[in-house]
Amino acid sequence: MTISATPTSLADVLDRFQMEEVHDGAVLARYVEAHPQFALQLIDLSRLLATPEADDQEPLSALHKSRIDAAWIVHKAAGPELPKGSNPLDAFVGERAKALAAKLGVPRQVVTCLRERKVDPARTPRPILRTLSDALAIPEAHVIAAMRQPPLLARRSYKADGKPSAAAQVSFEQVLIDANVSDADRARLLADGD
Template structure:
C-alpha cells in the first residue's frame, strides 16, 4: 500500500466486494490477500452472496435498487476514471473553450485539471458554472477533484529542470497568480454570484 493513501474501512471493503460482478474463489482470494484483517467478514459475505436465492423472492424495492446503484457508483474502479473524471479527457481546445466561457485564463482550467486547487476554497457558483461547462454534476466534479494530482508528463518546458508540482492553493491565490484583475476576482469570489 502506498504511504499517504487512506486505507478503506471495513464497510467500504465489504461494499466493494458485494458489488463485484462475480463472487468466485479468485475474487475472494484477491480480497483476502488485500485485506486479511477482514478475512472472516469477507468469507461470511462471500457465503451470503453465493447462496442460491429462489425465484419466489420479492423483487427489490425502488429504494433498495437506488442503494445498490449508489454503492456501485461509489466503488466503481478508478480505472474507469476517464468516464467519471470530466477533467481527465479535456483536450487543449476544450480547455480553451471552457476558459473562454467562464471568462478566466486557461491556466485556471489547467490548475483544476492538475488538481492544484483546494476545492473547498472555490465558491459554489464557480463550481456550478465549471460543472455546467463540463456537462457534469457538481457532485461528480467535486469527487473527481479529490483524485491525486495529475503529473505534467505531457507538457513541455523550456527550462533545463522540470518544475515540480507545488502544493494545492486556494482559488483566490490561483486567480492572483494568473493575473486576474481585482474586479474580476471579486466577481468570481462572490458567494452569491
C-alpha cells in the same frame, strides 16, 4: 536498592488489572484510586472484560445481510467514485478549454490548473463548481471527486536545482492571483452565489 512493588507504566497497571480473578466495581475502584492517571484506560479495560465474547461462527441472518447491503448502497451513493484512469476534467482541452476560459472570463492557464487538478475543490466557490458541472454535463459531486484526485505532475520539462516533488493543491483564489486576474474579476469569480 529498593524495587517498587507497584507498577508505574500503563501496560504494567493494565496487565495486573487483567490478571485479577474478579473485575467488579471494588477492584476497579481500588486500581483507579491507586493509579488515577490511568483511570480512563482502566475503565475501558473493565468494560471490555465485562463484555461477553460473541460467537462469530454463526452465519448472518437475512435481516443482517439486508441491512449490510442497504448500508453499502448508501455508502456508495454518498461519494461518487470515478472509473480508474478516468477524469472528466481531461475534457478541458482545445476549444472546450477556450470556451470555458471565455465563459469564466479568465486566462486559459486557470482552466489548465483546473484540468491538472491543482485547485482544491474545498476552496473553490460553488458557482465555479456549478459552471464546471454544466460545462461537462455531469453532476457537481463528480466534478468535486475528479478535483480531489492527486494533482498531475507537470507535463512540461524544466531544469531544476532540486528533485521534483508532488505539488499541493491551492485555492481557486491563488490560481487567479498567479494568473494576474484583476481585483474586480477576482471578486466577481470568488463571490459565493449561494
